[in-house]
Amino acid sequence: MSDVTGDGRTATVSPSLHDPAPDGRTILIADDDRAIRTVLTQALGRAGYEVRTTGTAATLWTWVSDGAGDLVITDVVMPDENGLDLIPRIKKVRPELRIIVMSAQNTLLTAVKATERGAFEYLPKPFDLTELVNVVRRALSTPARPTAAPGVVDDDTDGLPLIGRSAAMQEIYRTLARLMNTDLTVMITGESGTGKELVARALHDYGKRRAGPFVAVNMAAIPRELIESELFGHEKGAFTGATTRGVGRFEQADGGTLFLDEIGDMPPEAQTRLLRVLQENEYTTVGGRTAIRANVRIVAATHRDLTQQIRQGLFREDLFYRLNVVPIRLPPLRERAEDIPELVRHFLAEVADEGLPAKALDGAAMDRLKRHRWPGNVRELENLVRRLAALYSQETIGVEVIEAELASTPPVLNSAGSSEGLSGLVERHLREYFAAHSDALPAAGLYDRVLREVERPLIALSLEATKGNQIKAAHLLGLNRNTLRKKIRELDIQVIRGVR
Structure with a gap:
């Protein structure tokens, strides 16, 4: 040879x-x-x-x-x-x-x-x-x-939706490249902030359906009584308030890609209808009689453990297997810390293009970012970079600034149950509480007091996120509407409708 x-x-x-x-x-x-x-x-x-x-x-x-x-x-x-x-x-x-x-x-x-x-x-x-x-x-x-x-693939690497050269990201790139010219259904899993919608968009933008629409719908953001109409559309008069025909997301995405985000929050009745669409490749509108051919590629995503939800009876096993044809797991940022410098440079370039001052990080600052656990993943990193560009006058950010910013950032509720999230915050709070009362513990009732301290802001913030809509807040919390109303009264929570 x-x-x-x-x-x-x-x-x-x-x-x-x-x-x-x-x-x-x-x-x-x-x-x-x-x-x-x-x-x-x-x-x-x-x-x-x-x-x-x-x-x-x-x-x-x-x-x-x-x-x-x-x-x-x-x-x-x-x-x-x-x-x-x-x-x-x-x-x-x-x-x-x-x-x-x-x-x-x-x-x-x-x-x-x-x-x-x-x-x-x-x-x-x-x-x-x-x-x-x-x-x-x-x-x-x-x-x-x-x-x-050959299709038309833009050579502009500055506009790439995914950033990173780690081994974990390379495997994702290779998987996406193989899926590019297929219509296989894809299930994307990963913690909040890892970029699941970016992967879904990459599948669409570089795939054979790139000329069609990309339609994203968040299952957790739709009231359960409206979700079927939202997905499949409705006929005039199908229900109270349906004064005209409503176009659903399947019809909007015709010829393109339908991204079903937070699929784990889909209610059981909608799961049944979605399963039929995947089996028969057709659907009917709410109140309609004529079957409509479904010409979409389905990409689903969730931060939840669907196998656990199946065991709990919250998610259909047959639907899971229909959606999980090609699974893609997005690694949390802590598993690809070597990508952080490239991500930081990318975000700094973005904010500079938006008119904020150009910044750079010194070596010690970048090393500190690589050691952080990033419970909020890439989204948390991006938010930090934007704060650095907006709030600090120095052109080169040092490690002291990074330490101060990370120390002042509130813990992020992590979908994977990381100790960096809510449970870690509660544990630290209770350790400080018991340390302060090590000589003489206060009167009984600690269990109820802790639950009340957590429950009140949880309900108040859920109402704020849903603009005071108690039906949506109850669905978000997984509570009966009457139970939510009772807790609002008991906890003396002020409900302001229409204000975020």
């Missing part, structure tokens, strides 16, 4: 006696990094393949045009041509030839463009050699598939 460098020199590598016998397949490798060429030559040689490598796209194109090679592995950035631009030309003359793209430009756009232009697989650098060899074997054993017609 030979290692042909960009300058034409040749090196020979012999496979181990214990390695599989060569099967006569030849791998063509194009990468301007000599070290990578050498490593790949050795790894694929031990796996039993013949290997030819080059540092230029021109040499690779010559080999492909001459009919050489059974598989191509190409870098994206090379001195004479972008590897992604070479793929359509290769596919035109050798449509059956598998292409694996590797790149240090580890963005969603790279993964999407590689897949859209016909690559068999995309591997971000650095990659695991064992994984690469397995991908090569899979590519050579998989029957040829037709290449999708």
